[in-house]
Amino acid sequence: MADNKQITRTNSRRPDCVTEIRMGNSVLVVSGFFKQGSNETAADKMAKVLQAEAATQKPAI
Numbered sequence: 001m002a003d004n005k006q007i008t009r010t011n012s013r014r015p016d017c018v019t020e021i022r023m024g025n026s027v028l029v030v031s032g033f034f035k036q037g038s039n040e041t042a043a044d045k046m047a048k049v050l051q052a053e054a055a056t057q058k059p060a061i
Helices: 042-056
Strands: 017-023 026-032
Antiparallel strands (some): 017 026
């Protein structure tokens, strides 16, 4: 049987964005936090990530 470890968090602040990715029988959960004074949204951050990824891709031949 797999080890199920529970992670206790000392941070009382809730994450600004949470992404869950299913990989077979496992679920990867990624929590993201922004600086508290930031005006940037999760959508703004994702747009930057997608632009950076697109810039590194080789063009299709």
